[in-house]
Amino acid sequence: MKVRVHVMLKDGVLDPQGEAVKHALGTLGFAGVQGVRQGKVIELDLAATDRAAAEAEVKAMCEKLLANTVIEKYTVELMGETA
Known part of the structure; x- marks a missing residue:
């Protein structure tokens, strides 16, 4: 199964x-870029x-391992079977 994990810094x-x-x-x-994360x-x-x-x-x-949960949040995306 292919899985994608997105890790971002928490707000603040x-x-x-x-x-x-x-x-x-x-x-x-x-010049129109007001913020980047x-x-x-x-x-x-x-x-x-x-899947579960x-x-x-x-x-x-x-x-x-993959995220420092003190300062980062993550989401898991199940993408289905691998080819």
Whole structure:
């Protein structure tokens, strides 16, 4: 099963990379950008075929390794069977 995890800083947490991107976009002439938040996307191919079990397993991965849950939030997207 293919799974996509989106990890972003929680609201209120300073995002220096996002600010750097915002500044760079302004320098390039994109003055209308009022804010940027940068995150990461992690794609996993799991052997699991049961959707509920796969989701539970990925949430455990996020809590233990993939996301720093003190400052980051995450969402899990089950994409279905791998080709």
